[in-house]
Amino acid sequence: MSAPRVSFVSLGCPKALVDSERIITGLRSEGYEISRKHDGADLVIVNTCGFLDSARDESLEAIGLALNENGKVIVTGCLGAEPDVIRERHPNVLAITGPQAYESVMNAVHEVAPPAHDPFVDLVPPQGVKLTPRHYAYLKISEGCSNRCSFCIIPALRGDLVSRPINEVLREAEKLVQAGVKEILVISQDTSAYGLDIKYQEAMWQDRTVRTKFLDLSRELGEMGVWVRMHYVYPYPRVDEVIPLMAEGKILPYLDIPFQHASPAVLKNMRRPAHQEKPRAAFRPGAKPAPILPCVPPSSSAIRVKRKKISGCSSIGWMKPRSSVPVALNMRRSRARRLMILALNRCRKR
Template identity: 65%
Template sequence: MTVEKFDPQHTSPSASKANEGIAKKTTTLSNPKKVIDGLASEQSIDVSQIAPDAGRIGFVSLGCPKNLVDSERILTQLRTEGYDVVSTYKDADLVIVNTCGFIDSAVEESLDTIGEALAENGKVIVTGCLGVKEDEIRQIHPNVLSITGPHAYAAVVEQVHEHLPKPAHNPYLNLVPDHGVKLTPKHYAYLKISEGCNHRCTFCIIPSMRGDLVSRPVGEVLNEAKRLKAAGVNELLVISQDTSAYGVDVKYKTDFWDGVPVKTHMQQLCEQLGTMDMWVRLHYVYPYPHVDNLIPLMNEGKVLPYLDIPFQHASKRILRLMKRPGSADRTIER
């Protein structure tokens, strides 16, 4: 797996040509597929020139877009506090590895990356999905500084503070744009609307790593989308573990945004996003019946005519064993 900022295969399907140009402009790194140089573009500030004593962080983000959003959030906090983010292991005071543990190959890559960071830097903080298997990590890499699980933003930052003191506060230095640190090209961004999943499919490890569904307040989501629009984003990629379940955990609670009542529900969220003059692309959509209600929004141009829906098997017996609803016949009918 590669860092999404530099891999055209992982960028928005709607902008491959633009991404080719971006990929060609990126700086060659000593570990180009591993260490994030996400602040080396238009949002970069050479912190070493302004605050030479600022701690330097190396950061590796592996896995899916949800993990990339977690990395963005951690980096936003660290940059807010004045830390520098560097693009090589050797230039960093410590390295954070945001791991993936979804499938065997991802586990192997995460463990290999931790080992690589230890060998080339020596000071490594581990976070992300594989972090829930602390014993397994420490058995192979006993010298890591600390291990946390996924979306443990505060815990990661606290560990950085413990091993690399916070830079002196400079009230005249602001390293973070209003929309936060983004590791995607400027024209698109991921918008994570919830965390976790309530399903218990027999083949899937995500609930044991990410926990049950927790929906973000709809006003918070829409405010983030508004900031991204102001920053020049043209396409929102809406993500979560189960996008169509958004709001189930809060019983589709009604909130207010810009004085308008909005339910914590995928359809109403999409209706509001569709007013912001951006492309809205939905990912990780579970085939609930209410997903059909999005078709009118697609016809109106509020949501892109694209649905990322899982289709694991055509056999009813296998689907029962997997604890997946639906059937091939119903899917084709819909």
């Protein structure tokens, strides 16, 4: 595989020139070739200046020239701090970053023209080092969680939701498939909330626009020809959108949903949204493994009746309480044991 070629335009002051040198050094260290001409290059980077009106005009003109001669343009530098100005004049630029955004520029280049992998030189395989068996791999799509469930300390430990750009996620998935992975397990703290923090930001993937959203991610992964299994999905309305993909066989008919309780009163106390009727109407009766949290107060006879309506074949466990959790969990092993017996009896009847 030949090395990708990048054409570079550096405008502005000596400080901007040093920024250009740093970016080009990073490109060369990753094996990219620097082209003197836009025509024939895999992409063009324009390092802009925005200090004077004349400098802004020169930068916008250079961007337009690169688009005309090549079509794939990444904009960085001082004028990149005003992306609306650039988009208004040149809406087809691939990415815009501000000054000193070296890592963002490199990430944008990787999305357009990934660096060539040399098996004789590179010590790390294209898909990265994996600790799982070769036939499956985990694909983490986000970090943190923006929910404030009364029983959970995840936001305190990992922070609010931060979604990875969808083209970055899909590129990683593609490398996994090329490496021989047969099953991709999508994970995060809250998979169905993917992209919510960045307002479902759009990105380019294989010459088309996709949104950083649970549905778009599921659809694109479903076209890669491997099993796709969604983990840590919560019963939000967004889940309804992927059910047709399951019916078409694009992704596995599997949802690892933590059924944290059956009582609306307790779910409200846990600060969890819930709609029992929609999941029941969407899925035919059957064994669906899912974790259950049976030990969240308050407890009443009416709530206990609801707990007995278990579909069966679920994983049931308990959690040790943490002092930092607003609701102190009164854990009872006997309650989990009764639920397990009930679930086993339901499974045997089938």
